[in-house]
Amino acid sequence: MNLGVTRFENVAVATAEPAIAVRGLHLSYGTAKILHGIDLELRRGRALALLGPSGSGKTTLLRTIAGLEAPDRGEIALNGQIVANPQRAIKLAPEKRGLGMVFQDYALWPHMSVARNVGFPLEMAGMGRAAREQAVMRALDRVGLGAMAQRRPSALSGGQQQRVGIARAVASGAQTILFDEPLSNLDRELRESMVDEIAQLVAELGLSALYVTHDQSEAFSLAHEVAVLRAGQIAQIATPEDLVAAPAKPWIAEFLRLGAILPVTRGQAPLPGIVAPAGATHVLLARRALSICQPEEGQLRARVLRCLFRGDEFQLTLTLHGGAEIQIPSPQRASPGNELGLHVAQDALRWFHEPTT
Numbered sequence: 001m002n003l004g005v006t007r008f009e010n011v012a013v014a015t016a017e018p019a020i021a022v023r024g025l026h027l028s029y030g031t032a033k034i035l036h037g038i039d040l041e042l043r044r045g046r047a048l049a050l051l052g053p054s055g056s057g058k059t060t061l062l063r064t065i066a067g068l069e070a071p072d073r074g075e076i077a078l079n080g081q082i083v084a085n086p087q088r089a090i091k092l093a094p095e096k097r098g099l100g101m102v103f104q105d106y107a108l109w110p111h112m113s114v115a116r117n118v119g120f121p122l123e124m125a126g127m128g129r130a131a132r133e134q135a136v137m138r139a140l141d142r143v144g145l146g147a148m149a150q151r152r153p154s155a156l157s158g159g160q161q162q163r164v165g166i167a168r169a170v171a172s173g174a175q176t177i178l179f180d181e182p183l184s185n186l187d188r189e190l191r192e193s194m195v196d197e198i199a200q201l202v203a204e205l206g207l208s209a210l211y212v213t214h215d216q217s218e219a220f221s222l223a224h225e226v227a228v229l230r231a232g233q234i235a236q237i238a239t240p241e242d243l244v245a246a247p248a249k250p251w252i253a254e255f256l257r258l259g260a261i262l263p264v265t266r267g268q269a270p271l272p273g274i275v276a277p278a279g280a281t282h283v284l285l286a287r288r289a290l291s292i293c294q295p296e297e298g299q300l301r302a303r304v305l306r307c308l309f310r311g312d313e314f315q316l317t318l319t320l321h322g323g324a325e326i327q328i329p330s331p332q333r334a335s336p337g338n339e340l341g342l343h344v345a346q347d348a349l350r351w352f353h354e355p356t357t
């Protein structure tokens, strides 16, 4: 889909202030510390996903950036303008921050037309009718829905409803959009096609996007970079490829289901013929480091626990000697109980120097 919009990438953008800069952000609810010293940056025209388990503080961070929650300490700057800094008594109201928001399930009002859904926040902000109508039509045209302005949301497909949500977020002229788990209640197949569409739309409209999700495939498909949160702290910010190749902590590898984490005992790697680096406490036996072979040919033996047909391949759940489980794709069906060999690519092993937390 080409929406006829020039891509928002030029020299000025490359040198511009980041769309969002968060520095040393702390937030508590009563005595409960929710965010502890968050630092992150979203460059203009880029997409950053906040990924983390339930309760890690993703939504709270998003809401704090939006101005819906007030931090105890730290600073938030949008395009170089400081919008929150309690030490300096700076607190810009949410509607003055120039951000657009797309909520869970798009949060469209069913009794209003598509145009009214998009225009309602502008009406609330006091924009006059003529200017509003113009802004609404421009936003709907940008997302390719100009012809649907008078329909009710229920007369649109899921993908079109999503585009109405995005039109509403950009109608005020916002170039930075915060997405709060917009796809969390959809089934997997629909979610995958919607993720595709969001990624395309964000790129074509030249938006900067901060995207909250607990679904890693969503984060990986959408974002240039992923920030992994746990217990109110960012444990790692990296591109999806780097996260998979080099997770910073064993728990990140576990959370991303990259493979099996095996302990290194008394300097002995749990893999025959492989010497652990000095001080290593754990090794990630990543799926990408393994290939299936005959039992006598590999460095490891594994027993098939389950075999699921996934349409284009089988997914095997294997138990390794010692009890660790690992899931691995296979072009062939394998029967539960059978023994397989695993060849280990040593250069794809990831060693850790700390206990699993």
Ligand SMILES: Nc1ncnc2c1ncn2[C@@H]1O[C@H](COP(=O)(O)OP(=O)(O)OP(=O)(O)O)[C@@H](O)[C@H]1O
Pocket (backbone or CB within 6 Å): 029, 032, 034, 052, 053, 054, 055, 056, 057, 058, 059, 060, 061, 214
């Ligand atoms: N208004 C509130 N008052 C007190 N505690 C809150 C409030 N809102 C959130 N919390 C707590 O803050 C922590 C972080 O919540 P948050 O919703 O930001 O997590 P999340 O990572 O977005 O989780 P999820 O994926 O389940 O939405 C949780 O422990 C939650 O219980």
